[in-house]
Amino acid sequence: MVSSTKIRTQDLCFYYHRQQVLHDISLDFPAHQITAISGPSGSGKSTFLMILNRLWEEIEGCSISGNVAMELDGELQDITSRALSARILRRKVGMVFQQPNPLPMSIFKNIAFPLRLASITDKNQVRHAVENALRQVQLWDEVKERLNDDGRLLSGGQQQRLCLARALILRPEVLLLDEPTSSLDPEASAAIEELLLSLKSQCTLIMVSHYQDQIQRIADLRFEIREGRFISSRSDCDGGNARRQT
Amino acid sequence: MIRRLIEGSLILFSWAAGLLLTLAFLTLVGFLLQKGGTSLGVNLIFGDTAPLDALLLRQQVFDGLFPAIIGTLLLIAGSMLIAIPLGIAAGIYMAEYCRGRVKTFFSLLFDILAGVPSIIVGLAGLSLTIFLHRSFSAQISTSLLISCLSLALLVLPYLIRTTQTALESIDPLIRMTAPALGASRLQNIIRVLLPNSISEIGSGIILATGRCAEDTAVIMLTGAVASAGLPRSIFSQYEALPFYIYYISSQYSGPDELRRGFGAAILLILLCAGLLLTALWMQRRLKTILLYR
Numbered sequence: 001m002v003s004s005t006k007i008r009t010q011d012l013c014f015y016y017h018r019q020q021v022l023h024d025i026s027l028d029f030p031a032h033q034i035t036a037i038s039g040p041s042g043s044g045k046s047t048f049l050m051i052l053n054r055l056w057e058e059i060e061g062c063s064i065s066g067n068v069a070m071e072l073d074g075e076l077q078d079i080t081s082r083a084l085s086a087r088i089l090r091r092k093v094g095m096v097f098q099q100p101n102p103l104p105m106s107i108f109k110n111i112a113f114p115l116r117l118a119s120i121t122d123k124n125q126v127r128h129a130v131e132n133a134l135r136q137v138q139l140w141d142e143v144k145e146r147l148n149d150d151g152r153l154l155s156g157g158q159q160q161r162l163c164l165a166r167a168l169i170l171r172p173e174v175l176l177l178d179e180p181t182s183s184l185d186p187e188a189s190a191a192i193e194e195l196l197l198s199l200k201s202q203c204t205l206i207m208v209s210h211y212q213d214q215i216q217r218i219a220d221l222r223f224e225i226r227e228g229r230f231i232s233s234r235s236d237c238d239g240g241n242a243r244r245q246t
Numbered sequence: 247m248i249r250r251l252i253e254g255s256l257i258l259f260s261w262a263a264g265l266l267l268t269l270a271f272l273t274l275v276g277f278l279l280q281k282g283g284t285s286l287g288v289n290l291i292f293g294d295t296a297p298l299d300a301l302l303l304r305q306q307v308f309d310g311l312f313p314a315i316i317g318t319l320l321l322i323a324g325s326m327l328i329a330i331p332l333g334i335a336a337g338i339y340m341a342e343y344c345r346g347r348v349k350t351f352f353s354l355l356f357d358i359l360a361g362v363p364s365i366i367v368g369l370a371g372l373s374l375t376i377f378l379h380r381s382f383s384a385q386i387s388t389s390l391l392i393s394c395l396s397l398a399l400l401v402l403p404y405l406i407r408t409t410q411t412a413l414e415s416i417d418p419l420i421r422m423t424a425p426a427l428g429a430s431r432l433q434n435i436i437r438v439l440l441p442n443s444i445s446e447i448g449s450g451i452i453l454a455t456g457r458c459a460e461d462t463a464v465i466m467l468t469g470a471v472a473s474a475g476l477p478r479s480i481f482s483q484y485e486a487l488p489f490y491i492y493y494i495s496s497q498y499s500g501p502d503e504l505r506r507g508f509g510a511a512i513l514l515i516l517l518c519a520g521l522l523l524t525a526l527w528m529q530r531r532l533k534t535i536l537l538y539r
Binding site: 053055058060086087088090091094095097099101103104105113114116117118166167170 | 345419420421422423424425426427428429430433437438441442537
């Protein structure tokens with residue numbers, strides 16, 4: 001499959017207070033593929049993900065420079081622009097964190113939460129969307145009898161799938177994953193990996209991962225970041241087209 | 247060996263501290279009961295008036311504590327009505343919106359406000375009354391409203407601080423969850439951050455309520471009197487339990503009146519215990535309603 005570019009960053013720098021965290025990152029991310037970002041802890045991988053949905057704006061003392069263009073609704077948009085609201089962007093760019101983070105509410109309400117935020121209140125529509133999202137992450141059969149239980153009572157793997165369902169319910173075009181399996185046992189990790197592969201047809205996935213074997217198994221393309229600088233890319237399929245500007 | 251000795255004595259010390267506190271409380275209650283227990287009864291609250299008549303406001307109570315109990319309850323309700331919305335709003339502002347130097351400035355200001363002795367707050371209320379009396383109408387005098395305003399000012403720093411700390415101590419992961427799903431700042435505050443801090447904010451409210459119930463210095467300068475009956479409006483003077491206790495302790499005329507003073511103290515403790523239990527129950531209910539409904 002020859003894929004077009006979904007996200008393009010150009011000379012991207014990131015600063016936390018006066019400290020520069022990312023240096024001149026210029027990368028292309030192909031659409032409908034899994035791109036893995038690897039590198040040692042503290043090298044700025046998670047920060048890079050937070051730029052793609054502008055979550056960094058929620059943290060005091062952060063600033064960026066450079067360009068990030070993303071193809072949304074069929075056209076290339078500058079996502080760092082103020083003209084694009086962060087809320088709208090984040091509905092199109094879902095995110096799953098390292099630790100499963102169900103909110104202290106029922107399973108149903110957790111999944112339906114993004115709909116509620118987007119003021120979608122039609123009960124039938126919500127119920128339908130929740131069921132679909134849960135089916136998509138293969139959690140429906142496990143929880144359909146107890147949708148009103150607290151989401152935090154699920155096992156770690158189930159919680160992470162719940163978070164995945166929650167991120168998917170608004171049908172995002174891009175899915176950001178920050179070490180999505182690092183807090184899970186091998187079996188639960190395998191289930192998540194399987195899911196991610198199945199999501200490629202629906203969205204573009206960008207995943208931070210520590211695990212070389214995981215990257216080999218599911219990623220189409222791999223970028224490495226070290227001390228805030230892009231080091232190398234390795235393509236495991238023909239779709240990868242990393243470039244490096246000097 | 248020495249380490250184990252230190253560890254052992256530390257545990258012993260902790261136990262002793264707990265025991266001491268419990269004993270002190272029990273002694274206090276025991277003392278009050280011994281001194282004023284015999285005065286407890288319908289007569290202490292309603293005097294010679296029939297309780298039902300008093301409760302239905304058909305007849306004034308002159309020689310009972312009913313007006314003082316109602317006065318204290320009104321005082322608490324009034325000051326909390328002013329202080330809770332203001333305190334929570336200011337706490338949200340401090341935690342979520344205020345940044346940089348302005349934040350440092352406000353923090354300092356609230357800390358100073360928290361340290362102001364209640365008698366000074368009372369004086370401020372009194373000065374306000376005198377100012378209003380001179381510049382607007384000679385009819386304005388110390389009243390329930392002035393007391394409520396002063397008490398609200400007294401407890402405001404607690405409420406602001408507890409709200410602020412509760413919001414600021416929320417796990418960053420939970421804090422980021424809703425924004426990552428497309429929530430605006432306000433949506434995050436209303437749907438996630440506040441419901442998650444209800445317990446802490448509730449504790450702040452409980453502390454503040456207790457403070458309003460027991461404070462004497464503020465109310466004796468701003469409108470509490472020894473005998474006023476039920477307050478006719480928020481602009482009239484009123485009776486209150488702590489002031490009654492203070493008044494009796496300083497000028498009781500005989501053992502019988504002293505006993506009634508101790509009775510009032512027991513009533514005040516019971517009132518506070520009742521409020522505390524209600525607040526705890528509401529705190530739990532509110533969390534369920536806000537998050538799970």
